[in-house]
Amino acid sequence: MIIARLIADPETLGDNLALAMEMIEARDWEVAGAGMLEFCTNVLELEVVEGNPAGIRQILDQCFPDSDLLLSTVPFETPRLFVSDMDSTMIGQECIDELADFAGLKDRIAAITERAMQGELDFESALRERVGLLKDLPEDAIRQCLDERIRPMDGARTLVATLKSRGCHTVLVTGGFHSFADPVADLLGFDRVVGNRLGLHDGRLTGDLVGGIVDSSVKKKVLLEETARLGEDVVSLATGDGANDIPMIESATHGIAYRAKPKARAAADGWIDRGDLTAILDLYGIARDDWVFD
Template sequence: MSICTLIAADTLEGGIISEVNDRLAAVGCVPGAVRWLSDGKAVDIAFDGNIGSARAALSVLEDRCDIVVQGEHNRRKMLLVSDMDSTMITVECIDELADFAGIKPQIAAITERAMAGELDFTEALKARVALLAGLDENMIAQCLRERVRPMPGAEVLVRTMTGWGAHAVLVSGGFTSFTGPVAELLGFTEVHANVLKVKDGRLTGGLTGDIVDAAVKKAVLHSAAVSQGIPLEATIAVGDGANDLPMIAAAVAGDGLGIGYHPRPQLAKAANFSVRHNDLTALLFAQGVAPNEWLR
């Protein structure tokens, strides 16, 4: 059997389950049992049939609720690999640092184009970091304190998954100055990010070591799966921008969940589940986990 999960931002529309059943039947899928994960908000609908056909048939409903279609096997995942900025936290850290330097509009414009896939990520990152040259390194701690907040649902997601034994990896094209504290707060056990170069208490405008880009994110997904002995079908990869696309595509290719979190259009095309209406607890509903099982 396969499972279609509907997740509303508030309350599912009346009649939507019947509509889903009709759309599934129209493409040769046989609807089965209905199980509410959260009354009125999230529901599982079992069906027998082709997953790809079901996804295509139900895609027209994605403007009304979040919909994930997947096999019943290995539904509860054992590996979570996530982006940080605008995924596990609500901001882009480099943009917020730029605000302290008085150049946020210039840097934010580059960030948006890079996340949309319009610019080479590595070159765009180097260009933005160069503009931060001379910034007092104490601004990093101030930025963390004043600007960086967990995305709603982030702590519940990570703690619930690690609570059943999943391995959680934070992999970011951002900076270790932020990923370390965020990982500790949320409960990630493995972290990969870029290192800002500092001299005499100020940012130099450069980076130290290899750059964590899209290719590295994909490699981290594979290496974590191998080191933990977890098949890709038991993996979730989640992100929001073009830099996450290879990682997301790798999870999808391995029959895992490649999730776009309020994604840019390019990433949404590669994902097999996009969260557009909900917070990160949608990833728990997608795994069939009801709120009474969440670790808060």
């Protein structure tokens, strides 16, 4: 059984659902049920027997443009582990790009960031190149950047607080920097932070990184370690937007791409293209009366 839950334009929902069901049945797959969730009446649930997730995903993506969607081959239940990327996922910015603006290098560094997120550049090499360009930037620029530029993504605090209220362990894992991730995690309520560390000396950036690099393999490792700690049958959720998040997204029970680059979106079990981060709560069937507005 494949269970698909989606949020789409209510004005075209009926016609698009009819088209999707016709396309599914044309492949000799059986639609076992279709209807709106009782406690989240904006969410359509579709159950398909003997289909395959990739085929169902393709059909629903075609029939429901600008939607929020999550596919599952197991019954939905609230995740007990939530692991998320930070930049452009839990916050609306790329920290290194904003920090680069204080050095007059935003366009140059942002171009490297974009290519890395698209999967066109080796992550570690791209990261070291960008950090090197920030050499001698005053440490005070980090605090100024946090205060003036960095803002949570809409729905981030409610998503984290609601999941935690239901017993979920939350981890912020980023290819960015603890200098940003620690304050963001405190603001949003994450239980653990994993990130890179900027080299500092005499109040200025050295242009180097301290310690190991948090890349795609580390993100996946964190998710698997936390899963093992909580129990191998634990339901896990991972969110991200770039190529660096793909192994983590693929390793979770449910991987959701948030307004993501094409490669990350294609690798995920679902995506948020329409709403904010609270759409994830809707897709899990968590009634809005149970949301925690922290």
